[in-house]
Amino acid sequence: MLTFCISSLPCPPPHASIAMDSNSQSNYKLSKTEKKFLRKQIKARHTLLRHEGIETVSYATQSLVVANGGLGNGVSRNQLLPVLEKYGLVDALLMPPHKPYSFVRYRTAEEAKKAYVTLNGKEIVDDLGQKILLYLNFVEKAQWKELGLQALPPGLMVVEEIISSEDEKMLLESINWTEDIDNQNVQKYLKHRRVKHFGYEFHYENNNVDKDMPLPGGLPGICDSFLEKWLKEGFIKHKPDQLTVNQYEPGHGIPAHIDTHSAFEDEIVSLSLGSEIVMDFKHPDGVTVPVMLPRRSLLVMTGESRYLWMHGITPRKFDTVQASKGLQSGIITSDVGDLTLSKRGMRTSFTFRKVRQTPCNCSYPLVCDSQMKETPPSFPESAREASQLEQDYVHRVYEEIAEHFSSTRHTPWPRVVEFLKSLPCGSLVADVGCGNGKYLGVNKELYMIGCDRSQKLVDICRERCFQALVCDALAVPLCSGSCDACISIAVIHHFSTAERRVAALQELVRLLRPGGQALVYVWAMEQEYNKKKSKYLRENRISQGKEEGTSSDTAMPELLVEQVPNVGSRDSECCVSSVTDLPEGGHKARTVTNAKLPVHTNRTSFPSQDLLVPWHHQGNPGEGKPGHPAGAHDPGPVFHRYYHVFCEGELEATCQTLNSVSILQSYYDQGNWCVILQKV
Template sequence: MEINYQSNFKLNKTEKKFLRKQIKARHTLLRHEGIEAVSYATQSLVVANGGLGNGMSRKQLLPVLEKCGLVEALLMPPNKPYSFVRYKTTEESRNAYASLNGKEIVDDLGQKVILYLNFVERAQWKELGHQALPPGLTVVEEIISSEDEKMLLESINWTEDLDNQNFQKSLKHRRVKHFGYEFHYENNNVDKDKPLPEGLPDICDSFLEKWLAEGYIKCRPDQLTINQYEPGQGIPAHIDTHSAFEDEIISLSLGSEVVMDFKHPDGITVQVMLPRRSLLVMTGESRYLWTHGITPRKFDTVQASEDYKSGIITSDIGDLTLRKRGIRTSFTFRKVRHMPCTCNYSLVCNSQRKETPPSFPESDKEASQLEQEYVHQVYEEIAGHFSSTRHTPWPHIVAFLKALPDGSIVADIGCGNGKYLGINKEFYMIGCDRSKNLVDICRERQFQAFVCDALAVPVRSGSCDACISIAVIHHFATAERRVAALREIVRLLRPGGKALIYVWAMEQEHNNQKSKYLRENRISQEKKEEIKCDKSTQGLLEQKSDIGSQNSASSVLSIDYIQEKESSSKTVTNSELPIHTNRTSFHSQDVLVPWHLKTKTGKNKPVEPFGSVGSCDPSPVFHRYYHVFRDGELEATCQTLSNVIILQSYYDQGNWCIILQKV
């Protein structure tokens, strides 16, 4: 049976609409996933909208498919909005194609979705490599009985915390109680000089003694944090501060299971199932080097096997399904450390690492390390607060996107919280960002986004009609890396495709236009005096006021403009990067810009060219690396690319902007 997609002139209006959507699903799978449908019947079908990534579990989908014939395999790749089904015979597959195409089905979230099926020669997906639990991590199942679980849950008095200011300040969306010492979420630490009046609850004594006697734990904890998670709630990826607690951190899961994500600095992510009534024990590498967190969502991807309880969520896509989260309560025990940490991970240990300001990078390796610490890690920490300040799309960017023809394939490289991903519903738009926490926010907003480095985007060359890169290129620490990032964007474009690039401008006043960044400078006289008296920061600014771009000085660029700028710049080696004073003009091109992480709602909203600069209230401060571009520098950098022409360059609210076209 050959399917003629062209003979739709005999179809009615509803059938034509369905056929268009089926063809659209087919092309989307080909462009974004490399899944190629065929125009003749086979035993295998790809089911668009029927995947774990859009809320469809194996339990919901399999019975629907089995009504059409004997299903030999249902393959559901993790986090993908499609699945593959293989029938015993081609006739059964053909029956499913005819019966289920356009069929409305209810997913596990209770939402109606329409299935679109296409024949494929074979199922295609990327398999994960073999994974093991992070070193030092142990999960002990059924560590307590169901009766003990009930007793522990009933012992928690949540009502007494309704007026607790610490609870209101630190956790707006989750109930929490502290014993022994209060755990401070803004810095993952405790105040060792301020123990709480009462120690750990007496009800915990017998359990701790038993775990010590049986060798599950090696020391008796003196701090306890109890968290209660509703379905859809999570906790950001983090490492408990080395200097705050001893090696062993344990967590008891009650009420419901959950999947916890562990991530190595190299980017390896391992998903670990924590069953109800299990004990998680983190020591060594898993405690000191790997981050751990819980992604906010209402369903987890888990193994479907009846005998599967805990451990790694594998890549066996023939055995994955969705499981709805319940209310989970965790008892996390720690022992407060009173001596400096002497672990074997000195590069990430706050007790052993020397807190000196970073210097201008002199190699690609140093530049990568600088970006890792002062860009990537910072955005992971501030993702939630950062997203709350990113809600209004900029008019010029919206105009660029809306001028593109319907059906365009558009990539947002460095998409942040995805505020541009939903501008035009007629686009096939996908975003990527280096921050997992920002990508998670995109996914919560039902946008297509994935985690990757802007220097290596896993999208096929020439597959995009347009790309945007808003406030990203200025985070790369050398001229060579900035050129490489631009080259990667151009690689994604088809011939004739366009790219819009925004970077921070060193000139915050241009052609009588003062940027919003400077216009909203409302620093009080008291604050001015404070800044004036900050001799260390002021001295750094004065020393760097005539430096220019050290990175450009080491660049391989041969543009006359850059050579001219280099000749007037001082060569600086082993020099500390200056810390920029918020809401003031830039005095150096390579700077650290402070971000004051707000822990509660405040009246003063942070303002900057494209990123928040924080406020005057006491709060954790993170520093992000920026290379702010001089007038003409972005054009000169783009001119080093051999296969683009510059269609337009302009200044917009403290940013240098350029539109490129691939030739």
């Protein structure tokens, strides 16, 4: 229940024109508390305008925007509406999904004015006991960035009330969460949830099972009658032989993933018990569909929803759901007049699968591990192999994706801009690995020249009237000592041996005059999803020509390709190099032989320092392919790029091996390790 704190702030001062005229305002002296409130209200108004495009007005209207009173910060419709109704007849309460604000429209402007004067600056307490301070401003009309009406992913079905409440209780009581004395199944305690496996153990590191190691005992007998019924009713075509039971603590979830194609047959079904939940389904073209899974419902994934869409549960204490009932199962509409919050409870899921004994022959070969023609490459063991790896998994890829890549790389990285603007007017600067040239024009007082290995990216630079040429970063055709400064943004990490990375840095130093500086950015191993440290792992969308605040290769389009099984193991060791020892003064490195490069899984920590990162090339809308509706974006081919992600201290250690160089500054910036070098 929503309540007001006794110690709430006083009514807002008459700072707005609706309260008193300007002469009266000039004679009114604000208290310290009122001044603090006024600053926060102005800040809230500016934040809404800057980030959401919501323009407030200084005169009374029928409509108000309520900052801090939205679904995005834990305020539900049932909490907010009764409070607003105390001050007049509410025509509409619009609560956009995942936004920390809402809109209320009163029958008259006088009623809205009464709410404005009384509620503005008041503290309320939500169901979790958290204090929330409301800031109200008048608006001419409600406006927000709308989400389009979405349908369930093809092949997905939600069947409500698939079992009775008595059956639910029986199933929940059948799971003994104490240790299994007879070792009939595998029980594990993962972070924030308990897991039991029956039939086969499900391996979370590769979303697969070991088909040669079935667990004794099979599936619990209590499940037989339910499975037979689902077979008869056509929800499944094969009787499952693998079961994973997950018990989730309230507020927690699972990372987005696709169950490995070759591991299981088409249908995967999951029974939700104990509490409802919203599961997010994500298509490679960036579309995300939130799907409501009611208590005692059965989720059935087949076809496209099974093989192409990732599914996961976002960790949070509340889900955005429909306030009214009787809507189509699973659909959460974009009707902001009918959305509220549902507090999560303890949920137990029974997920049934049938282990596949033959290769997968689905209609999605580009993301199917059984049908992928390309074998993941091995780690290079010679300079020749390293050069070939970079040709196949760096140079060729950027040539293929140049146009799409450029469409997502248009906003300069702020600290790179800061470096360029700090240089003296008239400085000659080389951007080695310039991409589409987004840094070549940020400071008109500099003479900048760009170079890149990709002819198509250089062509884009020239179309923008920048000076650019095609060359290798190991051999830049400029005179030694000719540059006042150089930048290398997200380039060095594409070289596949320690020697080649050192050589690329030495080439930058060669170009500099004595006293000249170079700025270098490389990807960091220490990125953590859901933390402010990392923009790359935190991004949750495919860029479609719009991307804010990204460097030339940071925070890339969403990587919605599952990890290829058996291409490498997770390596928690963070090493300075992956091939050989650095020259004298460097760090000791490990040796890798005959190792397959792992493919990175989106929104997870990096499994090793050397890996392949997928780029899902966006196709054209409206082409319509089998299993993919007309009008949707063709997911297009998947390309894999080689990366060596740097550990903390590794970039500095590598730079210290260079001749005639001092390190002026080193820092971490949004998922990158960065240094500024000076030639001495």
